[in-house]
Amino acid sequence: MTLIERLQSAMRENARAQCLAEHIPPFTAFFHPRDLLTSLNYAVPDAPLAGDLSAELDALRAAFRRRHRRLRLEFIEEFAPGLGHALLAGGLLEEARQPLMVCTPESWRPPPHVPGLSVAALDATAPLEAIKEYLATNELGFNPQGSGVFSDEDALRFRRELASGRAFTAYLDGQPAGAGMFNPPRGGLAELVGITTLAPFRRRGVATALTAHMARTAFELGASAAFLTAADEAASRVYERAGFRRAGTMLAYIEPLSVERMTARPSPAPGRSATTARPGSTTLTSPTPGPDEVSRSGRKAHPRDLCARACGIIRPSQKQMCATPQRRP
Numbered sequence: 492m493t494l495i496e497r498l499q500s501a502m503r504e505n506a507r508a509q510c511l512a513e514h515i516p517p518f519t520a521f522f523h524p525r526d527l528l529t530s531l532n533y534a535v536p537d538a539p540l541a542g543d544l545s546a547e548l549d550a551l552r553a554a555f556r557r558r559h560r561r562l563r564l565e566f567i568e569e570f571a572p573g574l575g576h577a578l579l580a581g582g583l584l585e586e587a588r589q590p591l592m593v594c595t596p597e598s599w600r601p602p603p604h605v606p607g608l609s610v611a612a613l614d615a616t617a618p619l620e621a622i623k624e625y626l627a628t629n630e631l632g633f634n635p636q637g638s639g640v641f642s643d644e645d646a647l648r649f650r651r652e653l654a655s656g657r658a659f660t661a662y663l664d665g666q667p668a669g670a671g672m673f674n675p676p677r678g679g680l681a682e683l684v685g686i687t688t689l690a691p692f693r694r695r696g697v698a699t700a701l702t703a704h705m706a707r708t709a710f711e712l713g714a715s716a717a718f719l720t721a722a723d724e725a726a727s728r729v730y731e732r733a734g735f736r737r738a739g740t741m742l743a744y745i746e747p748l749s750v751e752r753m754t755a756r757p758s759p760a761p762g763r764s765a766t767t768a769r770p771g772s773t774t775l776t777s778p779t780p781g782p783d784e785v786s787r788s789g790r791k792a793h794p795r796d797l798c799a800r801a802c803g804i805i806r807p808s809q810k811q812m813c814a815t816p817q818r819r820p
Contacts, residue, residue, distance in 0.1 A: 495739055498591065498718055499570045501680040503535050508675070515550050522558050529745060533563040541573025548581040552746070562746040567591060569739040578744040587743040590727040592735040593718045596710045599734040602703040605696040607664040610704045615653045622646040625660045628670040632687025656681075657708055661688075661701045668692035669701050673709050673717065681709035683719040703733035 492500070503519065506512070510521035510531070517540055523531035534551055548562075555562040563586070564578060575585065613625055623646045627639035649658075655675030661668045671686035683705050688697045706717040720741045721727040727737065 494593070494716075495567055495569045497678055497680060498593070498738065499535070499567050501677045501682060501718075502567075504677045505674050505682055506533075506535065513554060515547075515554050517547060518551055518564070520551060520554055522560060527560060529561050529563045532558075532560040533565050533743070535564065536566050536571050536574055539571040539573070541571070541577055544577045544581055548578075548583075555746075561748075563743065564745075565741065565743040567739045568742050575742055575744065583744040583746055585742065586745040587741070589741045590721040590724065590737050591718065591739040591741045592721055592727060592730050593716050593738040594706045594730075594733065594735040595716045598736055599703070599706055599710070600732065602700040602733055603696055605663070605700050608668075608697065608700055609662045610701060611660045611662065612704075612708055613650075613653060613658040613660070615650055617650060617653070617658075619643055619646045619650070621660070622650050622658070624667055625658050625670050628660055628667040628689065629685055629687060632670060632689050635690060657705070657712075659701060659705055659708075661697050661704075663692050663695070663697065666692075669697045671701055671705055673705055676709065676712065676714040679713070679715035681706075681712075681714040681717045683709075683717055686719075698729050699732045702730055702735070706733060706735075 506521040507519075510523050513520045513522065514537075515534070517537050518534040519537055520534040521532065526532075532555070534555075551564075552562050562583070564574075564583070566574060568575065568588075579585065611621065613621055623641045623643075626641045626645065626649060630637040630641075631639045653672075656673055658670070658672040660670050667689065669686070669688040669692065671683060673681045673683045675681075683702065686698060686702055686705075688701075702719075709717045717735075718738070719730065719735065721730055727735075
């Protein structure tokens with residue numbers, strides 16, 4: 492199995508651990524049990540695909556529509572190099588194209604020294620107050636307007652997920668400055684997610700140091716490689732300083748907002764935001780709120796999801812950008 496195949500497999504299994512999986516050949520769809528955000532509901536190809544996928548995409552649309560989700564796919568471009576063209580032909584839009592990066596024990600590099608920086612690693616035995624501080628730091632790093640308040644129940648639920656994974660809080664001169672975590676390693680690969688730095692501490696090397704610490708811990712726990720999806724090229728340079736190297740490109744494709752719910756009406760004129768209807772088919776439209784409407788609703792995300800929606804390390808559709816020394820994601 493090639494590295495790209497291993498990475499795609501690890502991503503698929505990470506999604507399976509957090510979502511409800513439904514096999515819709517030649518795809519597997521993953522539906523989050525609580526959240527409608529598109530970044531947490533998506534399909535992944537089971538194998539390299541290309542060509543006319545009209546019937547297969549219709550089946551996916553129906554499955555997402557039944558669950559009131561917006562159709563979205565994400566995958567590694569090098570795993571299925573012809574799939575992007577097939578999805579565009581099927582009416583989807585390219586939503587994101589982001590660097591996929593990998594670090595091994597051989598490529599890992601110690602980060603530049605940051606005076607006053609320390610990193611606390613949290614596992615399933617960590618005190619609840621430490622877990623809540625981590626969750627608050629993670630939330631405020633992505634959303635400075637967030638409450639930063641989490642209950643004991645939130646912390647307990649999140650802590651149970653740390654049996655094999657780890658969460659990390661970075662401190663600068665004793666103050667929480669950043670946070671991140673990695674999912675339980677699968678097939679020897681640990682995915683780093685949710686890395687963020689609080690606004691007052693950016694551009695001081697926190698993100699690079701935190702990422703390096705996380706990767707080294709994953710190696711100490713037996714992972715043969717750590718990987719992440721950077722928000723953009725600027726963010727990728729932060730991770731390069733910790734020894735991460737580009738391995739591929741993560742792609743996300745999404746249905747236009749006007750193609751969510753089935754209505755029997757004529758296809759719109761060219762240039763309208765809708766799929767191109769095939770002869771005998773109908774066009775899809777939807778009042779279902781998109782990810783931005785849902786995220787603005789004020790609902791607090793499940794603690795685990797705060798990290799699954801990675802910032803500089805994110806699932807491609809997440810609109811929040813990575814908080815790194817280069818820029819705030």
